Amino acid sequence: MKLINLDKLVVTNNRVDYYFSVEGKIKKYFKKSKHLFFEFNYDISKTPTSILTIPFVANLAPLAWITDSIIKVNEIDYSFYKCLDKIKLAYQNMFPGVSFKGSVSTDYTEKNSFDPEHEAAQMFSGGLDALSTFIKIKDEKPFLITEYGWHEERIQKSEVWESDKDHVIKFANINGLKNILIDSNYGSFLNVQNIDHDFLKKLGDSWWHGLHHGLAIISAAIPIAYLLKIKRIYIAASFFKGYKTKCASDPTIDNEIKFASGEVFHHGYDMNRQEKVKVVVDYYRKTRNPISTLRVCFKNEENCCKCEKCVRTIIGIVAEGENPQAFGFNIPHNLSNHILNFLEVNIKFFTPSKIMQWNLAIKRMEENRGNIIYKELLEWILDYDFSTQRKKSLIKYRVTKFFPIIKRRLSTRFNRIFVEKS
Ligand SMILES: [Zn+2]
Numbered sequence: 001m002k003l004i005n006l007d008k009l010v011v012t013n014n015r016v017d018y019y020f021s022v023e024g025k026i027k028k029y030f031k032k033s034k035h036l037f038f039e040f041n042y043d044i045s046k047t048p049t050s051i052l053t054i055p056f057v058a059n060l061a062p063l064a065w066i067t068d069s070i071i072k073v074n075e076i077d078y079s080f081y082k083c084l085d086k087i088k089l090a091y092q093n094m095f096p097g098v099s100f101k102g103s104v105s106t107d108y109t110e111k112n113s114f115d116p117e118h119e120a121a122q123m124f125s126g127g128l129d130a131l132s133t134f135i136k137i138k139d140e141k142p143f144l145i146t147e148y149g150w151h152e153e154r155i156q157k158s159e160v161w162e163s164d165k166d167h168v169i170k171f172a173n174i175n176g177l178k179n180i181l182i183d184s185n186y187g188s189f190l191n192v193q194n195i196d197h198d199f200l201k202k203l204g205d206s207w208w209h210g211l212h213h214g215l216a217i218i219s220a221a222i223p224i225a226y227l228l229k230i231k232r233i234y235i236a237a238s239f240f241k242g243y244k245t246k247c248a249s250d251p252t253i254d255n256e257i258k259f260a261s262g263e264v265f266h267h268g269y270d271m272n273r274q275e276k277v278k279v280v281v282d283y284y285r286k287t288r289n290p291i292s293t294l295r296v297c298f299k300n301e302e303n304c305c306k307c308e309k310c311v312r313t314i315i316g317i318v319a320e321g322e323n324p325q326a327f328g329f330n331i332p333h334n335l336s337n338h339i340l341n342f343l344e345v346n347i348k349f350f351t352p353s354k355i356m357q358w359n360l361a362i363k364r365m366e367e368n369r370g371n372i373i374y375k376e377l378l379e380w381i382l383d384y385d386f387s388t389q390r391k392k393s394l395i396k397y398r399v400t401k402f403f404p405i406i407k408r409r410l411s412t413r414f415n416r417i418f419v420e421k422s
Contacts, residue, residue, distance in 0.1 A: 002026045002069035002102075004060055009052060015039040016223070018056045026067050028194045033153055039183040044223050050075045050110035051226045054259060057084075057104055058219030059186050062091060062211040062248075066199060068101040078109040079258040080222075086256040091211065094246055094253075097202045112260035116231035121145050121180060121224075123217060126167050126295035128313060129236035132276035133267045135283045137234060144172050145180040145221045145233070149187040163301040167293075180224050186216040205246045214249035215257075222259045231262060237269040245353065274360040277316035284326065293328035303329050308349075311342050312358060315381075319364040321371030336376035347386065348393040355386040 002024035010017045018036045038055060053076045064071045065088055084104055092100040120137060124130045124144040134142070146168045148161040165181060172179045187208070195207040203210050218235060225233055235254055239245055254266035268276065280294070296313045297303045303310050314324045314331060324331050332338045350358070362381060365372060372378055 002067055003072060004064060004069060005072045006053065006056055006074070009049060009056070011045055011047070011052065013045055014041065014043050016044060016052050016055075020056075024069070026063070026069050029063060029067070029191050031189060031191055033189070035153065035185075036189045037185055038220055038223070039155065040224055041179065041181040042224050042227060044227060047223050047227055048077075048110060048112060050077045050108075051112060051260065052223055053077070054080050054222045055186075055216075055219040058215040058222075059189075059212070061087070061104060062215065063190070063195065063207075064102040064104070065091065065100040066098050066102075066203075066211070068099075070102060071104045073104070073106050075108040075110055076104070076106045077259055078111045079260055079262075081106065081109050083256050083258040087215075087253055090250070090252040090256060094250065095203050095205075095210065097204065098199065112226070114226065114229045114261050116261065117229040118143065118231065120232050120234055121221060121228075121230045122234040123147075123221070123236065124168055124171075125164070125298075126171060126293075128273065128276050128280065128294055128296055128316075129238055129268060131294060132271065132279040133234060133236035135279050137267065138175070141177060142234065143178050143180050143224075143228065143230065144168055145182065145224075147182040147184065147217060147220055149182075149184045149216060149220070151183060151185045152188055153185065155183050159301055160299065164295070167295055180221060182220050182224075184220055186212075186220065203246075209248060210246050211248050214247070214253055217249070218254065218257055218264055222262070225262050226260050233262065233264045234267045235264065236267055237271075239269070240272040241269045272360055273312075273357050274316055274319065274364050277313070277361075278320055278364075280327070281317060281320040281322050284322070295328065305329055305331055305338075306342070308346060308354065311339060312354070312361070315339065315358065315361045315365075318372060318374055318377065319361045319368060321368055321373070323373055334376075335374050336380075339377065339381070343384070343389065344393075347389050348397050350386060350390050355390070358386055 004020060004022050006018060006020050008019040016038050020034050022030050022034060036056060036059060044052070053073050057071055057073060057076060060071055061084060081104065088100050119140040121143040122130070122134060122137065122145065124134065124146055146164060148158065148164070169179055192207055200206055218233060221233055235249060238249065239247060249266070251266040251269050254264050257264040271279070294313060295303065296309050297307060305314065310329065314329050317324045317327055366382055369378065
């Protein structure tokens, strides 16, 4: 039998630690420590165990389902327990190549409930998706939830996380809102390499992107949403309904998540990326509110302006007739050249979904031609054919990179033959 058993759940002030054991052929998917934790900026010592069990189950349920295993817990919230079958079905529809079996077994379900005291909380990174959702729902005065799930066994200092926190705390202060801050090791407590080794092909996606991150991120906030009696948790869509793709954070999954009297809503699935840029730009024009500073660069303390995500967002803002500098992008003086150089190096790595997103911005630039500040950019980018340029660049790349490798291999082989014969 394949079993994941929650042995011990320890609550200390603002922190919960889960210690569990694993039986059967799924052991290889776990690290030795078998330990998951969450630390919050709120005291959770009065939160019921049945609620605190939710993040543990949510982080492991997809793994139990694809490996036909059982997760065993003592008690769990009734609303969450009930929604698990629907979530499982949504995953099954998204990944028809793998059978979602397995189950969650509990001795007891607790019917927790509350009369909501707050309308909303929102997953908030400060990026474009989150900011456009915030602008749409800001009248609900959402708590802003920001997380860092990449600690190892212990909480380590991370410069990126520190600057993320600074940013969201400032943002909350300016807008008269409160932060929910969460530290965890959910991104590193499993042996993801082994899971991907066995499932990447069958799923057509990685464990983290395809199955794990949505539930991990949302469920981490549930203990605090319960504590503060928050009716709805919003998570901003990264994708657009017009572009079907596999992703653990999808409306068919997120919107099924329930806890006590609370629910989850996957927001902004009806807006494409350029429409989101427009929401942010229009808001900035109306209010001149400095909240419009975007944080899109995840691995850096500030927007680097060099990575694909930064450059794509810069282009989006330019297309709306604005200067990216007003939105937190410290762009170089000659933007047209900067983008041209960027494309020359990076176009070969563009996926079809990236090309689709760039084209949305270019199309908008064409419509909005008269308002574009960077005229030199307009001279070439409207005619830039992403697919053709990608193909050309790939051929060039292969010739310059691979040919010397093959040559080197051949010459080592010849040398060896020569040495062996002589
Ligand atoms: Zn960047």
